[in-house]
Amino acid sequence: MKVGVPRGLLFYKYRPFITTFFEELGEEVVLSPETDKEILNLGSKYSVDEACLPVKVFHGHAAYLRDKCDIIFLPRIMQLREREYICPKFCGLPEMVINSVPDMPKAITFPIYAFSEKSLRKWAVKTGLIFTKNYLKIHNSYRAALAAQKKFSPGINDIDYDIKIALVGHPYNVYDSFVNMELVSKLHKMGIGVITEEYIGDELIDKEVKTLFKRPFWTFTRNSYGFSSYVGTHKEVQGIIYLSSFACGTDSITIEFIKDRLDNFPILVLKIDEQTGEAGFNTRIEAFVDMLKRAVVNCQL
16 A cells, blocks of 8 residues: 655654654555645645644645555644643644545544553554554564664754854754745854754753743643753853744743743744745844854954
C-alpha cells in the first residue's frame, strides 16, 4: 500500500519515526513536497477561513496527496508530555481535513499519546494492524522507528557568530522555510547565528517553567517560555525572534509570559499568515538586526 504522509505540522520534528514505522511494515511512503505556493493555495481553498496558517498548510499537503496514495496519515496528536496538551486543532485535525477536502482516501486517525513509549505503542499496534496481523513485525517496526527518532535532531545551533538570536515558536513555523520566508537563511546572510529550543535540555526548561505561578497547560507554551527564559536570563543570545501564527491563542499568552520574565530584553515578534508580505517582514528583521549590532558595538566601546 502507498501511505500518504503530509509534510506539515509536527512532521518536521517526528519525520524519522513516521516514515521508518511505515517503511518497516513494508509499505511505500509517499510524501507531499516541500511547502510552496501551490500547497498554500490548496490549503486556503479547502480549509475554513478561521484556521491558522499551519493548519491551512496541512490541508494543502493533504489535498495534494489525496489521489497519490491508498491511505493517508492524518495525525490526531493528543499529548506529547504527561499532564500537558497541545493545540485543540490537533485533536480534531482528521475531521477538519476529511470534511473539508473532497475525495479523500481512507485515513489513519487513531489518537496519539506520545508522552511515553508505552502510551505511543498503543497507537503503533492499532495502526500496524491495518497493514499486518503479525504482532512481532509491528513491534519490530515500532522499535526501529523509535531508534531512528532518537538519532534525529531537527534543531539549529550555529557557532562562530558574534551575534546570536534564539528562534522561538512552534516547530512547524520554525522549520518550514516557505512559511517563515527563509528566515534562517536571511539571518545567516546578515551575519546572525541561530539557536532553537532543542539545544536547551528539558531539565533547564523545566527549571525556568517553575518560575511561573502555575504549570503551563500547553506543551508549546512550556517549551517556548522555558527556552526563552533560559537563554534570556543567562545571556546565551543577544536577542529573541518569536515566530507566531496570526490568531494563535496559546502564543498570545506565551509571548506575554516571556516579555514579563525578560523585561527589557530585545524581542521581535513576527506574526505570519497567508497574507504576510515579504517586504515588510524583511524590513522588521533588518531593523531588529541593526539594533542588535549597535548594542554589541556600544558594549565593546
